[in-house]
Amino acid sequence: MRKILLLLFATVFSLGITYAQGNGGKLITGKLLDSQTKEPLIGATVTIKGTTKAVSVSLDGTFKIRVPEEGTTTLVFSYIGYISKTLDVADKNLGTITLDPTTSSVKEVVVNASSPIAVNRSTPIAASSVNQVYIEEKGAGAEFPELLKSTPGVMTSRTGGGYGDSRINIRGFSSNNVALLINGIPANDVEAGKLYWNDWAGLQDVTTFMQVQRGLSATDIAVPSLGGTINILTRNTEKDPGGTISQSVGSFNSFKTVLSYATGLNDKGWASSFLLSRTSGDGYAQGLYYTGYNYFANISKVWKNQTLSFNIMGAAQSHGQRYTFNTISTYRAAPDGTQYNSDFGIYNGKVYSAEQNFYNKPLASLNHNWTIDSKTSLSTILYGTYGYGAADYLSAAPGVSGTTPQGYVTLTPGSPTGVPRTGGTYSPIDFNSIIQTNVNNPDGSSTRIMQNVVNKHVQGGLISTFKKVFGDFHTLGGLDLRYYTGEHYNTVADLLGGDYITDARVNSATSPTGNINNPNAHVVTGQRFNNDYRYDVGSEGVYLQTEYIKNDLSAFVSLAGNYTNNRRTDYFNYTPGNQNSPWVNFWGYQAKGGVNYNIDAHSNVYVNGGYIQRSPLVAAIFLNKQNEVNANAKPEKLLDYEVGYGYQSGIFTAKVDAFRSTYRDRTVVRSTGAVDTDGTPIVVNISGLNEVHQGFEFEGKLRPVKDITFTGSLTIADYHYLTNTGPAQTTSSTGTTVTQSSLLLKGLKVGEFGSAPTSAQTTAALGVDVQVLPAVKIGANWNYYARYYATFDPTKLTSTGYTNYEVPNYSICDLNIVYRFKFAGLDASFVGNVYNLFNTEYLSDAYELNPPLTPAGQNFATRTNALGVWYGAPRMYMTTLKVKF
The missing domain is CATH 2.40.170.20 (TonB-dependent receptor, beta-barrel domain)
Incomplete structure (x- = not known):
């Protein structure tokens, strides 16, 4: 019965959205992505400027919105943690639109020397990503590796519980076989290959995007990992002042x-x-x-x-x-x-x-x-x-x-x-x-x-x-x-x-x-x-x-x-x-x-x-x-x-x-x-x-x-x-x-x-x-x-x-x-x-x-x-x- 009620609710809700949007006007479509990582901005808002009419971006980054047939219509694209963008509608299919993180580098320059970020439906590897919004909403009291604990193949632990003493394993490989790259720079301990997270205890404060690549990874540097690679992009120079x-307050x-x-x-x-x-x-x-x-x-x-x-x-x-x-x-x-x-x-x-x-x-x-x-x-x-x-x-x-x-x-x-x-x-x-x-x-x-x-x-x-x-x-x-x-x-x-x-x-x-x-x-x-x-x-x-x-x-x-x-x-x-x-x-x-x-x-x-x-x-x-x-x-x-x-x-x-x-x-x-x-x-x-x-x-x-x-x-x-x-x-x-x-x-x-x-x-x-x-x-x-x-x-x-x-x-x-x-x-x-x-x-x-x-x-x-x-x-x-x- 619960499944039937959930299905009925979803159907009615979807029909309500369709009806509210109306059948009149011109249907505008497009895809909204992160400018650096090309990840879909799920839940971002697309609004007709000067109105309350809006739609949200779907799981694959696509959106559909109806605008008046006559005159010029301006769309506003906004998402938490990103710089909003306005665009005058000319074509029905807007193609791919990108938003810059509020901490993106000037002129959209990615700060890593080589680009190890895997792109969905293009790079043939297993990868999972965490963006700045997720870190802000889920990670205030977490150890940094714990931000990845829901990722397939990943196991984290706080070990003895000391600040920054946590560890991460990927596909059964311990940290000395997992590479950490910060803006493309290798950050593992050189002697034993381990990850000492207390060396980077404040990393989540400056991270805008994190991706774990399991297995071979897309990284092209000369010294590889065996179990996987964690790629972290930090804030760089921001465009606007x-x-x-x-302030955070918590247990203990x-x-x-x-x-x-x-x-x-x-x-x-x-x-x-x-x-x-x-x-x-x-x-x-x-x-x-x-x-x-x-x-x-x-x-x-x-x-x-x-x-x-x-x-x-x-x-x-x-x-x-x-x-x-x-x-x-x-x-x-x-x-x-x-x-x-x-x-x-x-x-x-x-x-x-x-x-x-x-x-x-x-x-x-x-x-x-x-x-x-x-x-x-x-x-x-x-x-x-x-x-x-x-x-x-x-x-x-x-x-x-x-x-x-x-x-x-x-x-x-x-x-x-x-x-x-x-x-x-x-x-x-x-x-x-x-x-x-x-x-x-x-x-x-x-x-x-x-x-x-x-x-x-x-x-x-x-x-x-x-x-x-x-x-x-x-x-x-x-x-x-x-x-x-x-x-x-x-x-x-x-x-x-x-x-x-x-x-x-x-x-x-x-x-x-x-x-x-x-x-x-x-x-x-x-x-x-x-x-x-x-x-x-x-x-x-x-x-x-x-x-x-x-x-x-x-x-x-x-x-x-x-x-x-x-x-x-x-x-x-x-x-x-x-x-x-x-x-x-x-x-x-x-x-x-x-x-x-x-x-x-x-x-x-x-x-x-x-x-x-x-x-x-x-x-x-x-x-x-x-x-x-x-x-x-x-x-x-x-x-x-x-x-x-x-x-x-x-x-x-x-x-x-x-x-x-x-x-x-x-x-x-x-x-x-x-x-x-x-x-x-x-x-x-x-x-x-x-x-x-x-x-x-x-x-x-x-x-x-x-x-x-x-x-x-x-x-x-x-x-x-x-x-x-x-x-x-x-x-x-x-x-x-x-x-x-x-x-x-x-x-x-x-x-x-x-x-x-x-x-x-x-x-x-x-x-x-x-x-x-x-x-x-x-x-x-x-x-x-x-x-x-x-x-x-x-x-x-x-x-x-x-x-x-x-x-x-x-x-x-x-x-x-x-x-x-x-x-x-x-x-x-x-x-x-x-x-x-x-x-x-x-x-x-x-x-x-x-x-x-x-x-x-x-x-x-x-x-x-x-x-x-x-x-x-x-x-x-x-x-x-x-x-x-």
């Missing part, structure tokens, strides 16, 4: 203030804009406090056919963290329940985290765009970053027992080798007691300290792309040059009441510590100890791509190659003159292509495929914190292919695809979790990891009536290991290398190696947005996760019997409301967001430190109680008031 100010004392202003383009071709914001809060678990400052500035000069633009952006932040996985029984027993954090304490009467992070990584770029003629252009970006910060955590002084192999103090509640606490087992860490112990040491030394593990780097690059159109062929080629220097060292951040620590030299072959040039140094606050080394990484790449576009057919072929140069310099483990390793070089390349065919105005099909050989990352090239070269490090390979179908109409759009990616020759170097007789970690070198990532994806939109839009997605995938590994080589402290049998991973579900989170292999999402009144919009989003497997320690799988532990299925629901109004004659809006509306309790991450190999050990209750877990975030809210001036 004006600004915004907004969350506050955020944003101020932006643009001068507009003057008659001499100059324009500038800036944005500043401050974010702070306590976090949803104690000790997760944070403060962040986001900044952005742009200065541009425009000539007749050239634009020169300087941009700088970044986020200076500091936040408390939570790294310790605790068991479910621990959370049940702790007074704070699922929000329990074992990693914070009280220091001089104030909440103080035993694990903190601070970082600032400004990204500056000089962008030159030159339209040589109607068929030729050259775009170049010269960019650079300077990053400085550290992980600041409680640790034992060198040689002191009671730590993990990495030097962390054991923070598991109730551990006999753990830390003193202010009360019972689940109370905060007692930093004052630690200070008193240090003060009482007869020799004045500290046994426990706060240490900074510093990462300081300088990176520069140049990306230059030349484009030329030859008839139906669009060809581009370019250079991708990069150089990176990263310094890593430990310093004493706080001696916690003592006067010094002794950095005794330990000559372990697996993980030497201390300074060979000063073997018993007394180290004080700010000085370096334990290790001090540097990586230099260079990359020289070229790329060439040809795209054929004619009528309903588009196809592309892309080739790229790069040569990487890697060197390690160690100041503590080698004497002067012997501190540089030799340069270690690798070739990498990629070849990919695809074809899209538009069957008719509604349907299209596509296919793509490619092969990638990627140079190993520098973190896998050098072993055991020394300049020793890993003989088993070799290029990783990916074979990927995909087929897809799309349907598009004014009411319903859908995309479906099937994919298969085979990932071979992965190398991992990691601690085994065990220590040798001298207390140093035992390191294992694992080679020959082979995986397959395959599945089916769907996403769609339905707009049965003008003011209601439904969205949905579904992923059913299979990510598993194809084979057992190659030999696993373990090096002891005496320098002896022991080759273990292969690790027996074949058939097991893929997770990021060790304790890092994995991906749910079945995900679904549903969303609805309802324009209940002209100024009021309500939205809801539901996400479901199933076939989600805990990560495990693979170094212990030297015999058969292990099966993956499946985390319980869960779903969460978010709600938002938007109210737009006038305030003192200015455009204003109020946005309210509630996340995890029903306060669902769920495991967002789980780790099996001791994977059981026997049926008895795999008893569900036994395994569950042994898991280390993090619970997902509880119900939270955020309210935002924004005024444009």
Whole structure:
């Protein structure tokens, strides 16, 4: 009955719209798109100027409106977040009309050197997009990756809950195999390939468009990703003067203030804009406090056919963290329940985290765009970053027992080798007691300290792309040059009441510590100890791509190659003159292509495929914190292919695809979790990891009536290991290398190696947005996760019997409301967001430190109680008031 009533309502409503519009006059048709991304502006308004007669744009960007037969009629095209446009009606078919985002660049110049944005019904890849309106309405209290959580193939998590510590997986690939491009500039960590979102904690304040491309992607830079690419376009110079100010207030004392202003383009071709914001809060678990400052500035000069633009952006932040996985029984027993954090304490009467992070990584770029003629252009970006910060955590002084192999103090509640606490087992860490112990040491030394593990780097690059159109062929080629220097060292951040620590030299072959040039140094606050080394990484790449576009057919072929140069310099483990390793070089390349065919105005099909050989990352090239070269490090390979179908109409759009990616020759170097007789970690070198990532994806939109839009997605995938590994080589402290049998991973579900989170292999999402009144919009989003497997320690799988532990299925629901109004004659809006509306309790991450190999050990209750877990975030809210001036 409900379905019949809904159908009847939709029919009557549609007839009412048709009747209200009338049959008289001239029917005008057209399509309204974003000028930069060519995405349909769904729900935009087309109004006859001087009247209240209007229609809204459909899902495919098309619109129809009747105007008087006689006289001149002017149409007004408007959409939130875009500059309105007026157009005098001359023809019945207006063709394609574009609107500029309010933060679009002057003269419609896209700020990225190469254009990696996939175009619907043209670029033959799987891609999903998020625009500025979605970010404003859904993302005020979300971590940046969570804006993509309803996208097929995507899994996000806040991990321990620290500000900016969230992660994203695409098609089962972790972040070191997912590329992040900000205005075409690569932003992944050079050494391990990871995405550290706290480096870009304020990114959503300046993002105008974000697109995730799954699989091969349309990116033409020389160093590729394997699982997917996230392309972000930020604001650039705005055409008109004006600004915004907004204030957000939310759960757990969350506050955020944003101020932006643009001068507009003057008659001499100059324009500038800036944005500043401050974010702070306590976090949803104690000790997760944070403060962040986001900044952005742009200065541009425009000539007749050239634009020169300087941009700088970044986020200076500091936040408390939570790294310790605790068991479910621990959370049940702790007074704070699922929000329990074992990693914070009280220091001089104030909440103080035993694990903190601070970082600032400004990204500056000089962008030159030159339209040589109607068929030729050259775009170049010269960019650079300077990053400085550290992980600041409680640790034992060198040689002191009671730590993990990495030097962390054991923070598991109730551990006999753990830390003193202010009360019972689940109370905060007692930093004052630690200070008193240090003060009482007869020799004045500290046994426990706060240490900074510093990462300081300088990176520069140049990306230059030349484009030329030859008839139906669009060809581009370019250079991708990069150089990176990263310094890593430990310093004493706080001696916690003592006067010094002794950095005794330990000559372990697996993980030497201390300074060979000063073997018993007394180290004080700010000085370096334990290790001090540097990586230099260079990359020289070229790329060439040809795209054929004619009528309903588009196809592309892309080739790229790069040569990487890697060197390690160690100041503590080698004497002067012997501190540089030799340069270690690798070739990498990629070849990919695809074809899209538009069957008719509604349907299209596509296919793509490619092969990638990627140079190993520098973190896998050098072993055991020394300049020793890993003989088993070799290029990783990916074979990927995909087929897809799309349907598009004014009411319903859908995309479906099937994919298969085979990932071979992965190398991992990691601690085994065990220590040798001298207390140093035992390191294992694992080679020959082979995986397959395959599945089916769907996403769609339905707009049965003008003011209601439904969205949905579904992923059913299979990510598993194809084979057992190659030999696993373990090096002891005496320098002896022991080759273990292969690790027996074949058939097991893929997770990021060790304790890092994995991906749910079945995900679904549903969303609805309802324009209940002209100024009021309500939205809801539901996400479901199933076939989600805990990560495990693979170094212990030297015999058969292990099966993956499946985390319980869960779903969460978010709600938002938007109210737009006038305030003192200015455009204003109020946005309210509630996340995890029903306060669902769920495991967002789980780790099996001791994977059981026997049926008895795999008893569900036994395994569950042994898991280390993090619970997902509880119900939270955020309210935002924004005024444009």
